Amino acid sequence: MAKTLTFKILEKHLVDGRLEKSASIGIKIDQTLTQDATGTTSFLLFESMAIERVKADTAVSYIDHNMSQFGPENHNDHLYLQSVAAKKGVYFSRPGNGICHQVNLERFGKPGATLLGSDSHTPTGGGIGMLAIGAGGLDVAVAMGGGAFYLTCPKVIGVKLTGQLRPWVASKDIILKLLSILTTKGNVGCVVEYFGPGVTTLTVPQRATVTNMGAELGVTTSVFPSDEQTKKFLAAQKRENDFQPLAADEGCEYDRIIEIDLSLVEPMAACSPSPDNIKTIKSLAGTKVNQVIIGSCTNSSFTDLMMVAKVLKGKTINPSVEFAIAPGSKQVMNMLAANGALGDIIAAGARILESSCGPCIGQGFSPADGVVSVRTFNRNFAGRTGTKNDTVFLTSPEIAVLTALKGEIVEPEKSGIEFPKIEMPFEFTVDDNMIQKPLPPDQAKKADVIRGSTIVVPEAASKLPHDLKGKVLLKCGDKITTDHIMPAGAFLKYRSNVPVYSQYVFNCFNEQGKPTFAQRGLELKKNGIAGIVIASESYGQGSSREHAALCPMYLGVKMIIAKSIERIHKANLINFALLPAEFENPADYDKINADDELEVKNLNDAIKSSDFVMVKDKTSGFEFKCKLTLSARDRDILLAGGLLNFTKNK
Ligand code: MIC
Ligand code: SF4
DSSP, X not given: OXXXXXXXXXXXXXEEXXXXXXXXXXXXXXXXXXXXXHHHHHXXXXXXXXXXXXXXXXXXXXXXXXXXXXXXXHHHHHHHHHHHHHHHTOEEEOTTSBOHHHHXXXXXXXXXXXXXXXXXXXXXXXXXXXXXXXXXXXXXXXXXXXXXXXXXXXXXXXXXXXXXXXXXXXXXXXXXXXXXXXXXXXXXXXXXXXXXXXXXXXXXXXXXXXXXXXXXXXXXXXXXXXXXXXXHHHHHTTOGGGOOOBOOOTTOOOSEEEEEEGGGOOOEEEEXXXXXXXXXXXXXXXXXXXXXXXXXXXXXXXXXXXHHHHHHTTOOOOTXXXXXXXXXXXXXXXXXXXTTHHHHHHHTTOEEOOSSOGGGGTSSOOOOTTOEEEEOSSOOOTTTTSSTXXXXXXXXXXXXXXXXXXXXXXXXXXXTOOOOOOOOOSOOOOOOTTEEOOOOHHHHHHOOOOOXXXXXXXXXXXXXXXXXXXXXXXXXXXXXXXXXXXXXXXXXXXXXXXXXXXXXXXXXXXXXXXXXXXXXXXXXXHTTOEEEEEOOSSBTBSOOOTHHHHHHHHTTEEXXXXXXXXXXXXXXXXXXXXXXXXXXXXXXXXXOOTTOEEEESSHHHHHHHOSEEEEEETTTOOEEEXXXXXXXXXXXXXXXXXXXXXXXXX
């Protein structure tokens, strides 16, 4: 039978279950990726599994998120991660070497391999033909230890690309177009697979922009075939041996097909507060802009920045705009420096940021009140910049650089600037001097792990009570992202210290002068009452950060009841023994209020064997049914009191 590329890769890695749609399957993971903001928890949990050395073929630990280093916390994390990587058989990409997804694509990505990363943009690797999936740090820790990764056997959405992009239209516009069709909601359990003649016109860095921002669709991952373009990229990275051709079988069946004619795609922007709030540049033309930033794992490749340099050469950034660039990796930065392009960018007035996530995760560059910031990133969730009520347009670097020159959104053909076509180089400058190799096993045994005082081992998860008595700590609406639940930005430095970081759970909903979510949660916990969160559609969108489960757990939250819950977050909840439940009748959401007392009897029996659980609102007397959409393994994990206990028991 003709197969999709997704199923071909899954088949090669299947270790548990059957490849039948919606079934729970376990796959072997070839490579893992962690970054510093999720990595400390991941490695602390890995250490608690008492496994001497990682078993995945390649495991890489990156420092790229927490780089601002106000206070000792970040550097403590870096030293811990460096020393634990050396000891446990993990490659370590030192701070300054670049953003994990960019570096992974350049130096480690392999067509046909599986990659599990503790970052939601791990699917960037799909640009090189990998099956690359984002997950919580605990799932990645298990994969580092050689354990399978469990997922729902996906539906495959085929995206047929025809035609060719016109000048000034970028691969970013392809994913923005797809976001306008599929939105950020309702795509859980799907993989997006690209095929068709248009695919061959896109280079690997262009494909990687598409698969990277595919994360915003809420899909499991996105994948491109591996072809001559892939071979060219790998050869230019001096890794031709990693190449293998891969494509879907002729005549394979997709669950849904979407066709995009690249020659009809227009420049677009995703407008605040969601990556699927798509508008055409035409309709936004003339909007005044005061800040432009080019960077992030979506759009900071060598070709992106060469285009920027060519446009800027000999010109000056508009006086009303502050403009910054963050090249995605040391390789990119180095090549721009060596060929003079960096000089052209600096001369035009750009502020040069280090190769890291930086403003994308709220590390500086918060925009002023009431201004528009144009960024080439992938997320514009409210407040993510560090400014309340921020207005962020996510665009291609092409639109961003023209905007920086004009001080307002401009239609490219009306800019009077000629489009500089940039070819991908035949050779990238390869120097892995900032990737530290793990110690050989005999030396690793004797090596010490450095643990600064701000690195605190997270509290272990505990079993759910048989009869759950709880109170609604918060009732929130649609599309609650992990940034709402567990803010990053200024609080990112507390990632390795759950008791401190937990104080900021749902910080955006805290009101001045009133007890915070954290205070109320801890008070209930002291009295043996569980905290419950009520939410609407797509709860837990966005990041893979398991702190969005771990910190609420620390505050005594035991159950989330929502209309729907996103994949990675749901898995994180289960991993830390918080029950994810969904309203059987979505209208019941309206009948539950903040502060209501809820009760679930015989909870463990329901988890063991039922697809439903009855919840009684003791305050109003209303009883309602919630769905438990759980695999047999999810049930076992919940009953064991979380994934760590489940794994240890095994
Ligand atoms: C993000 O883009 O939101 C992050 C920061 O990279 C997160 C990871 C994290 O919260 O540490 C992600 O995408 O998973
Ligand atoms: Fe870093 Fe932003 Fe990419 Fe997340 S989306 S990995 S914060 S650059």
